[in-house]
Amino acid sequence: MTITAPGQAAAGAAAAPTVAIQGRGPWRLAWDRLRRDPAAIASAAVIVLIVAAAVAAPAVAHAVGHGPNDQYPDVGLTTAGLPVGPSRRFLLGTDNLGRDLLVRVLYGARISLLVGVAATLLATVAGVVVGLAAGYFSGLVDLTLARFMDVVLSFPYLLFAIALVSVHGPSLAITILVIAFFSWAAIGRIVRGQTLSIREQEYIEASWSVGSGAARVMFVEILPNLLAPVIVLATLLIPTAIVFEATLSFLGLGVAPPTATWGGMLSDSLAFYQVAWWFPLFPGLALLALTLAFNLLGDSVRDALDPAGWRTVIG
Amino acid sequence: MGASQDGDALLRLRDVVKHFPVGQRRVGATADVVHAVDGVSLEVRRGETLGLVGETGCGKSTLARCATRLLALTSGRVVFDGHDITALSRRQLRPFRREFQMVFQDPYGSLNPHRRVGSIIGDPLTVHGLADGSAGRRRRVQEAMELVGLNPEHYNRYPAEFSGGQRQRIGVARALVLRPKLLVCDEPVSALDVSIRAQIINLLADLQRELDLTYLFISHDLSVVRQVCDRVAVMYLGKLAEVAPVADLYRRPRHPYVAALLSAVPVPDPDLSDRRQRIILAGEVPTPVHPPAGCRFHPRCPKARRRCVDQAPELVPRGGDEARHVTACHFPVEPGDDLALPHPPIDQPGQDAGDDLAPVAGGGR
Numbered sequence: 196m197t198i199t200a201p202g203q204a205a206a207g208a209a210a211a212p213t214v215a216i217q218g219r220g221p222w223r224l225a226w227d228r229l230r231r232d233p234a235a236i237a238s239a240a241v242i243v244l245i246v247a248a249a250v251a252a253p254a255v256a257h258a259v260g261h262g263p264n265d266q267y268p269d270v271g272l273t274t275a276g277l278p279v280g281p282s283r284r285f286l287l288g289t290d291n292l293g294r295d296l297l298v299r300v301l302y303g304a305r306i307s308l309l310v311g312v313a314a315t316l317l318a319t320v321a322g323v324v325v326g327l328a329a330g331y332f333s334g335l336v337d338l339t340l341a342r343f344m345d346v347v348l349s350f351p352y353l354l355f356a357i358a359l360v361s362v363h364g365p366s367l368a369i370t371i372l373v374i375a376f377f378s379w380a381a382i383g384r385i386v387r388g389q390t391l392s393i394r395e396q397e398y399i400e401a402s403w404s405v406g407s408g409a410a411r412v413m414f415v416e417i418l419p420n421l422l423a424p425v426i427v428l429a430t431l432l433i434p435t436a437i438v439f440e441a442t443l444s445f446l447g448l449g450v451a452p453p454t455a456t457w458g459g460m461l462s463d464s465l466a467f468y469q470v471a472w473w474f475p476l477f478p479g480l481a482l483l484a485l486t487l488a489f490n491l492l493g494d495s496v497r498d499a500l501d502p503a504g505w506r507t508v509i510g
Numbered sequence: 511m512g513a514s515q516d517g518d519a520l521l522r523l524r525d526v527v528k529h530f531p532v533g534q535r536r537v538g539a540t541a542d543v544v545h546a547v548d549g550v551s552l553e554v555r556r557g558e559t560l561g562l563v564g565e566t567g568c569g570k571s572t573l574a575r576c577a578t579r580l581l582a583l584t585s586g587r588v589v590f591d592g593h594d595i596t597a598l599s600r601r602q603l604r605p606f607r608r609e610f611q612m613v614f615q616d617p618y619g620s621l622n623p624h625r626r627v628g629s630i631i632g633d634p635l636t637v638h639g640l641a642d643g644s645a646g647r648r649r650r651v652q653e654a655m656e657l658v659g660l661n662p663e664h665y666n667r668y669p670a671e672f673s674g675g676q677r678q679r680i681g682v683a684r685a686l687v688l689r690p691k692l693l694v695c696d697e698p699v700s701a702l703d704v705s706i707r708a709q710i711i712n713l714l715a716d717l718q719r720e721l722d723l724t725y726l727f728i729s730h731d732l733s734v735v736r737q738v739c740d741r742v743a744v745m746y747l748g749k750l751a752e753v754a755p756v757a758d759l760y761r762r763p764r765h766p767y768v769a770a771l772l773s774a775v776p777v778p779d780p781d782l783s784d785r786r787q788r789i790i791l792a793g794e795v796p797t798p799v800h801p802p803a804g805c806r807f808h809p810r811c812p813k814a815r816r817r818c819v820d821q822a823p824e825l826v827p828r829g830g831d832e833a834r835h836v837t838a839c840h841f842p843v844e845p846g847d848d849l850a851l852p853h854p855p856i857d858q859p860g861q862d863a864g865d866d867l868a869p870v871a872g873g874g875r
Contacts, residue, residue, distance in 0.1 A: 221624065221668070397619035403580055405634040405684070406607035408600065419624035 221500075225423070228499040235495035241488035245304055245481070252301035259286070261295035263302040264453045268293050278471040288473035291463055299455040300477050306444075306456045307485060310371055311437040317375035318436075319429045322382025323421065327413050329383070330390025341387065347380040353446075360448045370449045374439045382428050386421055393417050423500040430493035434486035441482055457482045519553035519589075520692055520724050521577060521610070526550045526586035528572050532799060545798045546572040548748035549586070551825070554692065559718065559725040561739030561756070563732060563771075565795060569748040570728050574694050577726065578612055579603055591691065608638055611685035615697040617677035621669040627680055628665035631655065634688045654683040657720075658713060675706035679713065686717065694726045699734060711738055732775045736760055741834075744768050747806040748798055750825055754835040764828055764835070764842035767791075767807045769849055792853040805840065812851040813841045 229235050248255075256262055271293025273279055278296075281288045287296040329340035356373050363369050393399065394417070402416050443449035444458030452459060457478040464475035529543040547569040554560045564570045575581040577588055579595055587596045595606055611634070614620035621630055632641070632651045641647040652662035658679040669677055678698060685693055695714065699707040715738060717723060729735050735742055736756060743753040744765065752765040763769040770789040791810045796802055802809050808818035817840050827833055828842040843849065 221670075396622075397614050397616050398622040400575075400580060401612070401614055401620050401681075401684070402622075402633065403600075404578060404607065404612045405688075406604045406637045407633070408637075411637065415625075416622055419622070422624075 221423075225499045229495060232495045232499060234491050235499070238488040238491040238495070241484055242492065245485050245488075246308060248301050249304035249308055252298070252305060255301055256295075256298045259295065259298065261285075261298050263298050263455050264294065266293045267295075271295070278467060278474055280471070281473055287477045288471065290460065290474055291467055291471075296460075296473065296477055299460060300457070300481050302455040303457040303460060303478060304481060304485070306367070306450055306454065307437045307440060307482070310367070310374065310440040310450075311433045311489075314371045314374035314378065314436040314440075315429050315432045317371065318378035318432060319382055319425060321375065321379040322428075323386050323418070323425060325379070326383040326386025327390055327417065327421075330387040331394060331409065331413050331417065333391075337387070340383075344380040344383050344387075347377065348384070350377065352377040353442075356443060356448050357446075360443075365448055365451045367450050367454075370440055370443055373443070374436045377439075378432055378436060382425065382432070385424060385428060389421055389424060390417055393420050427493055427497040427500060430489060430496050434489035434493075437482070437486055437489070518555050520556045520591055521554040521726065522587075522589040523550055523552045523573070523577060524587040524589070526552075526573065526576050526588065527584045528569075528576050528581060529584045542799050545748050545801050547576060548801065550745070550748075550750055552743055552750065552753065554724055554726050556691075556724055557722065558740040559727050559738055561735035561742040562726060562728045562745065563730065563735055563742055564745035565730060567795065567798070568745045569798070570730075570745050571696055573745070574612070574696050574726065574728055578610055578694050579606075580612075604638070608634070608688045609690050610692040610694060611688065611690040613678075613681050613685050613693060613695040613698045616701055617674045617681060618669075618701075620681050621677055623669055625668075626665070627655075627667050627669060627672070628652075630669070631680060631683045631687055633684060638688065640688070650687060651683075654687040657686060657717070658683045673706075674702055675709060678702060678706075678710050682710075682713065682717070686721065689721065690723075692724045692726065694728070696728045697730070698727075700729065700731060707734070714738065732771060744771065747795060747801055749806055750838060751807065752835075752837045752839075753825065754831075754837075758832070758835050762845075764831065764837040765807075765839045766811050766813050766843055766849055769843050773849075787850060789849045805838070807839075810853060812849050812853060813843070813847070814854060815841065 252263075261267070267289065270284060271279060271289040278289045278291055278293070279285060285295050285297070287300065290296055290299065325340055325344070329337045329344075352373075355377075359373060360369060399412060399416055402412050407416070440449055440456070441458030441461070444456040445462040447459075447462065449458060450456050460478040461475055461482075464471070464478070468475045526547055527549055528547040530546055531541045531543050550569075550573055552560075552562075552573075562570045562573065572581065576583050576586075579588065579598065583596055587594060589595070590606060590610060593606065595603060598606070621627075628648065628651050631654055632647050635641045635647050635650060640650075648665065652665060655662045655665070660676060660679050660683065664672075669680065672680065678701075681698075693714075698714070699710050702710060711734065714725065714727075718725060725738075727735065727739055739756050741753065742756050742759050744751045744759075744767070746767050752759065752763065752768045754764075759768065760772060763772055770791050773787060773789040789812075792812075793810050796806075796809060802819075803822075804820055805811070805814070805818040805823050808814040811818065821840070823838045823840045825836045825838045827835060828837045828839065829844070831837070
């Protein structure tokens with residue numbers, strides 16, 4: 196503790212009225228904390244880089260002159276029919292069909308990001324709406340919705356995905372829907388739990404006493420208090436969804452070939468990793484970098500939003 | 511406030527009962543219920559401040575929530591300004607909510623930490639569609655802020671940026687922005703420091719004069735009640751023990767429980783405090799799940815007799831009291847009674863020959 200000299204104190208008091216005191220809400224404070232977190236900056240940079248690469252994929256393909264699905268059996272494969280390693284023509288080497296691995300990894304980022312973000316958005320909206328309704332209405336509504344969430348969480352999702360894909364055939368939309376369907380319940384359960392505790396706050400009663408209806412209490416009073424955990428959960432759900440997509444593609448249940456996906460490329464590389472190290476390495480590294488960045492960013496967001504820590508509540 | 515006629519009641523509660531089920535319901539067994547409020551009739555007259563006093567858990571907050579229909583009644587009636595609002599749905603209640611508002615106890619818990627103060631205070635305007643545009647809403651909110659002594663410039667701040675006393679002013683502003691007739695204050699000052707408490711009490715008194723308000727003022731602090739209320743109703747275990755004008759009640763309490771409560775009010779003068787007789791009651795407040803038969807206070811009452819076990823006393827004027835001073839006691843306190851006596855052994859038959867006609871009904875659990 197330092198003792199302020201009288202002169203300094205007077206100067207501070209004189210300066211105070213001229214500087215308008217800006218109200219700093221909880222969001223502003225969290226943002227300030229996030230900006231000062233090196234892990235957050237680094238992982239955000241990696242994500243921005245990968246997003247930029249995904250956006251620039253067609254431009255890169257144009258620049259190197261190789262489309263994502265163009266096969267080069269003459270220059271892209273050895274005389275024995277094996278992938279060729281990194282060279283000036285193919286910067287990251289080729290795959291088993293003589294396609295440019297660099298272009299395919301960049302195009303794969305598009306699928307990963309699209310599926311990750313779209314599935315997370317769907318799952319988050321569904322989880323928040325169902326969790327809010329279950330927590331707010333309680334009684335029979337809660338019983339039904341909570342049991343439904345338990346059922347979804349206990350579903351063997353791979354078997355379900357295999358069954359669904361064998362009926363519909365693999366596609367991007369089915370992949371997104373399957374991932375969202377198996378992810379929303381985890382968010383729904385946490386939202387329900389938080390809603391149950393926020394519901395008991397006096398300001399909810401105050402809202403009822405001024406005449407608010409159920410929708411207003413749920414979305415104006417309760418939802419803002421849930422945003423922090425929901426943002427954290429959603430950020431952490433993106434990498435899970437990306438890995439989920441890679442898993443499905445790896446098993447041939449995701450997006451149909453020849454569309455480039457990281458999971459599909461890893462699957463194709465299984466037979467060649469002993470002779471072509473670059474084939475599994477680059478899609479694998481891309482997957483690792485993206486999921487790690489999202490996970491670290493999620494952790495940083497959680498710390499920024501609540502330094503006291505709800506680690507006990509949300510993982 | 512002067513004596514008002516019966517027809518001048520702004521809020522009238524008739525035999526209000528609120529039971530809460532507790533615990534697991536087993537097949538074939540009736541669930542236990544908490545008898546939070548068990549038959550309370552009370553009226554709040556236009557322009558007065560009615561104090562509702564009692565210990566923690568006596569049901570005063572539950573009664574307030576029944577009166578404002580935040581809770582559905584188990585039985586009984588609530589009549590506000592001549593309209594029976596007992597059975598109205600939330601939607602049907604909405605127009606009435608403009609007329610009665612609540613101020614809550616906890617200045618921290620009663621304001622949503624994620625919303626700006628202006629939007630919290632403006633909530634009633636938005637809900638009732640009285641916003642007349644965002645500029646009009648802002649003007650009315652800032653008027654309300656000024657009314658309760660807040661700086662209207664702080665419209666965009668969050669509750670966390672205010673002190674406890676200022677937050678309670680925010681709560682009052684929210685309640686007043688619709689200019690209601692009745693304000694139900696549920697322990698509005700008990701969470702505040704003593705110095706802040708006086709500010710809020712004075713604010714409430716000023717607002718009552720300016721805006722012609724009627725207050726139902728709930729508190730467990732008898733000195734605060736004495737300061738702000740015109741009439742006082744004392745609750746014990748879900749029932750009213752005594753209702754009287756404030757001066758009468760403090761000068762001459764008739765219910766032994768009220769006498770004991772008043773004897774426990776701290777007196778700032780140490781000499782006076784030493785000389786005063788402090789009534790220490792026997793035992794604890796019984797559980798409201800199995801309230802005692804007859805008079806609820808009989809297991810702890812130094813004046814209890816057989817009749818107190820057998821028959822619940824009615825809330826009527828006792829022994830020459832005015833019509834406005836009603837007491838639920840068979841044997842009201844008379845001057846010179848020694849209430850420091852131990853609880854008499856009324857549960858043994860034959861002890862009190864005159865009243866001992868019926869077998870003991872069992873006092874409580």
